[in-house]
């Protein structure tokens with residue numbers, strides 16, 4: 156499947172962000188073609204989540220632009236952001252499920268908010284189908300607190316894709332999952348791209364799954380993208396931080 | 409030493425002004441989102457239930473005992489002047505104007521304000537607030553508006569319950585325990601207690617209710633730093649709410665007269 160690379164779905168330009176004296180991002184440039192999967196690699200605390208939150212307008216940069224599907228979202232207020240966010244689904248690092256709601260209520264939440272025409276029965280069907288996609292069944296009436304970490308994550312995944320968004324942001328979707336579930340999630344990301352043409356941004360620690368799902372890999376180090384390109388290219392990067400990071404995995408295998 | 413203390417006071421004052429500014433901004437935001445569709449009726453009812461219905465019992469109990477204690481103490485004082493017949497009016501005026509709004513608001517702060525702040529804080533630090541936003545749902549409208557409205561609406565209603573229970577407590581001590589005639593208690597109370605007194609208590613209740621819900625929301629919504637941060641936010645919210653109730657009590661009282 157060759158994605159039309161002409162129009163980037165997400166484009167980040169000269170992005171800078173500091174929290175007080177802590178300069179987290181110091182000039183990020185990143186372009187993510189429509190229909191492609193971009194994996195952001197980097198050490199923990201390097202600012203991957205912060206970068207991702209800028210893409211969906213949860214954080215405002217100190218400087219720079221974030222262009223989503225042709226619109227610069229940086230100056231947008233809540234109303235415009237709401238419109239733009241309907242193109243997105245986001246999977247949070249710790250799932251961020253609503254703990255006062257059951258799994259069913261969590262996953263159906265976006266439907267209830269944005270597909271009010273649906274009947275309860277139809278919602279049940281859609282939720283069931285999405286849960287099946289992430290490999291879960293008969294969990295609808297349970298509460299997030301009663302699920303394992305891996306299951307919570309998959310429920311979060313189901314919630315993120317329930318409205319079939321154009322763009323899905325995954326914040327460490329496989330961290331803390333067992334190898335089989337990790338494979339499952341990787342397949343899901345690949346399927347979403349193949350079948351629905353979804354643009355995906357994936358934050359990862361896991362180099363194996365990064366190389367498996369990525370069209371492009373961007374390596375975040377000390378506030379900058381120090382290397383980016385196709386996985387094969389990145390593997391031969393000369394940047395010392397990238398080499399060190401990759402050797403921890405390729406060294407072992 | 410001294411300059412250090414002055415600096416500390418200065419910084420404290422600065423932080424205080426900043427917090428007031430934050431509260432005012434949040435109030436405007438809440439107002440704005442109250443009048444935009446969709447109406448979150450279900451969320452509002454859940455909060456009305458939690459803040460109001462859930463607090464009826466403790467407010468009623470506080471009311472009865474406040475009335476009883478106050479009647480008991482004023483009886484001891486009025487006994488010296490053979491003016492026991494004034495116990496009814498004294499108790500009812502104090503309760504309706506002061507004790508009911510202040511104590512009801514304090515009870516709601518402890519019971520509902522702390523829970524509100526902790527819940528919102530937890531939602532913030534576990535990224536549930538972010539998740540709401542990414543699903544194109546405005547968290548101010550979804551989470552804060554119902555809570556602030558519930559404070560505004562329910563605390564005055566609780567004040568009414570406190571009034572009623574407080575009067576009953578006062579009646580019980582004066583008439584049943586001390587043997588004042590029921591007729592004297594009732595006619596004297598009717599003579600002195602005006603609708604304005606009850607109204608003053610209700611207005612105070614509304615102001616306090618709005619204030620404590622706003623503080624709990626503000627502190628919880630802006631919490632950061634994991635479980636420790638949420639705990640700290642809740643402590644700050646409790647202290648600010650309790651202090652604020654007494655400070656506002658004075659100023660609302662002055663403004664109303």
Ligand SMILES: Nc1ncnc2c1ncn2[C@@H]1O[C@H](COP(=O)(O)OP(=O)(O)O)[C@@H](O)[C@H]1O
Nearest residue numbers: 174177179197198199200201202203204205206
């Ligand atoms: N809301 C925030 N306020 C202050 N500092 C933050 C905030 N979010 C993230 N940071 C800081 O930004 C840095 C990068 O965080 P993050 O993007 O979460 O790292 P990671 O790459 O592990 O996802 C960290 O030092 C973190 O403390």
Ligand SMILES: [Mg+2]
Nearest residue numbers: 203204248326
């Ligand atoms: Mg992160």
